[in-house]
Amino acid sequence: MNMMDDTGSREISATRAAYLSLREMILIGKLPAGKKLKIEELRTMLNVGASPVREALSLLTSDMLVERIDQRGFRAAPASLANFEEILTLRSTLEDMALRQSIARATPDWEERLVLSHHRMKRLAGSETFEEAHKSFHMTLLSNADSPMLQRYCSQLYDLNIRYRYLAAGGSTYQNRDIAAEHEEIFDAAVAGDAEAASAALLSHYRLTGDYLSTQLGAL
Amino acid sequence: MNMMDDTGSREISATRAAYLSLREMILIGKLPAGKKLKIEELRTMLNVGASPVREALSLLTSDMLVERIDQRGFRAAPASLANFEEILTLRSTLEDMALRQSIARATPDWEERLVLSHHRMKRLAGSETFEEAHKSFHMTLLSNADSPMLQRYCSQLYDLNIRYRYLAAGGSTYQNRDIAAEHEEIFDAAVAGDAEAASAALLSHYRLTGDYLSTQLGAL
DNA sequence: ATGTCAATAAATATCGATATTTTTGAACAA
DNA sequence: TTGTTCAAAAATATCGATATTTATTGACAT
Structure with missing residues (x-):
């Protein structure tokens, strides 16, 4: 030992x-x-x-x-609406890229990790550790891309975005939307190997969150 | 004192x-x-x-x-062919994005900065400070994009790439190509506001350098 | 030979003290 | 008022010494 x-x-x-x-x-x-x-x-x-x-x-x-x-x-680091929108744009581009690569290289192992992280996130809805599970799900989606730098950028941008969620609403922006359904849609498309659908669902997920946050962040 | x-x-x-x-x-x-x-x-x-x-x-x-x-x-940081290709891919995506934004927001001031940085780079061809001027030209191309984070990423990736140039050829990979003509093509298209042509020229510029370096880097 | 273990050496990580720089603010002049 | 100057205060940056951790070596048993 x-x-x-x-x-x-x-x-x-x-x-x-x-x-x-x-x-x-x-x-x-x-x-x-x-x-x-x-x-x-x-x-x-x-x-x-x-x-x-x-x-x-x-x-x-x-x-x-x-x-x-x-x-x-x-x-x-200072925060601003412009910075938030910059993050959203970069995130959309880079996560789209990573997700497509992930799906293109799909393996049973990745599929299983995806199933697991999705399950855990659903299980933890509303709990203290949901935030962690949520990030884990999104990163798992991208984790099969075989591009460490791309993943590092995505992880960085994800974290930067968290800050704006807290700025806008104390961390809970999940009140008025069916987040679970949005995740389900991304998850299903990814597991099915449908890159177009998965990417569309992911980008829509981010855009919806982004639009909502933008309205909340007027004060910045 | x-x-x-x-x-x-x-x-x-x-x-x-x-x-x-x-x-x-x-x-x-x-x-x-x-x-x-x-x-x-x-x-x-x-x-x-x-x-x-x-x-x-x-x-x-x-x-x-x-x-x-x-x-x-x-x-x-360790170096590898895979890492080099990762840098090339990310650079292509992000610089393409930044260049298109730059051109879309073209202003006389940016145009003038572009003319200047291009001139200086040509003037310094072969000199000690060419590397600096070369980076400055490429960054000026992207500098009108109004996206500090994107520019930071591009600058980072540019530097990471430099390292591979030195690894492959002691810093001078400019022997067998008409680099000046390639730069001219990017420059002309950018000044003309032709985003498609500028992007194509830029990506081709990177791909040519990338292909050459890839062959030199077999030892990694 | 080969692998384990403890002693030693080397390197990292951390602290407390000090030097350097920036900021503050009060006195003074325009 | 408004602006300037300069010394005091505050904060940053840096150093040298020490504690902690990791890497190495060689004796010893298998």
């Missing part, structure tokens, strides 16, 4: 812990868009030294969740 | 200096793909402390030029 399984009780680094905490806080809006992120403040808030905080913030820069200005510190 | 007179320009932070140096070294292959990047080694090489080095490496993670493994340090 010399191989350690790091899903278990492995120690996590202070930097990674800080990264995850800060990321979460920015996504849900606890650290509001545009807010100055002072090292000392975060240092005490997270109980770590300045180095891990700075490193975590540098990493978050890669996710476009934090802006870094040389010699002038860090701030949570 | 300060140690160095930096040709009159603003004093640069150690982190930023380290970032720029390391980036350059990775792009031109002085730090080879996959190489372990030891903090102490870089620290002495760059004459700075460990913190700026770590921070610079964290930032380079965002550019996908450095990989970070928790508790196990950093390494220059």
Whole structure:
């Protein structure tokens, strides 16, 4: 038993812990868009030294969740309607690309992972962990594309979008639509290998959410 | 008062200096793909402390030029034929998108910036600074797209591609083709507002370079 | 030979202190 | 008022030292 399984009780680094905490806080809006992120403040808030905080913030820069200005510190990335629409456009293009590649390379294994992630998402509807399952479902759809960079972009853009959902409605924009049916439609088409239908359903899913959020975000 | 007179320009932070140096070294292959990047080694090489080095490496993670493994340090991003082709595909899609947006929003100002960057690139053919001017020309083509994130992605992908040019041929892959004519064709179409022709010329430009590099990169 | 284990070496990660830069604000002049 | 200057305060950036973790080595048993 010399191989350690790091899903278990492995120690996590202070930097990674800080990264995850800060990321979460920015996504849900606890650290509001545009807010100055002072090292000392975060240092005490997270109980770590300045180095891990700075490193975590540098990493978050890669996710476009934090802006870094040389010699002038860090701030949570600003939010705007234009930025939201930019994210939506890029997401549509890149996820469309990834979904089509995924479907074109369909395998039984992918199909099974899809079934599983779809099931879990339905099961967790309304629960604390739905958000996680929802992202997992969408990423699984794209996961067969054999393009790590494309998937990284899609994952990044997905997260950036989450922030706007929280900005618009405290995280729950799923009140007035039959989200489950929309997911079902994407899922069915993907499993059936119908790239056109799957892509259309996915883009419509995003456009509906996008249009709704746009109206809510007027204040920005 | 300060140690160095930096040709009159603003004093640069150690982190930023380290970032720029390391980036350059990775792009031109002085730090080879996959190489372990030891903090102490870089620290002495760059004459700075460990913190700026770590921070610079964290930032380079965002550019996908450095990989970070928790508790196990950093390494220059590995290179592979598959990765190169992934970059080419993504670049083609995203630059096509950006170029069409740029042309659709054409203004006299953009036209003038285009003329200038094209002229400068021609002027600097064969010189030390051609690479810089070449990137500037390509980025100017896309710069009118009013989509900062798209431009960031395109710039990132452009840089990642540079690395493969150096890997394949020490930086000069421009021997057997009339690169100037290819640029001229893109430029003319863009200025004429012909999105179809410009996009076709741009994609062909990338495909020709890509095909050539692919043959050179067999060793990977 | 081959694999395990513990001691050692090496490297990473982190902290606390300090240097540097930017920001603030009060005094003063136009 | 409005703008300028400059010292104090605040915040960022950086360093050097240390704690923690991972990698290496060689003795020893199989």
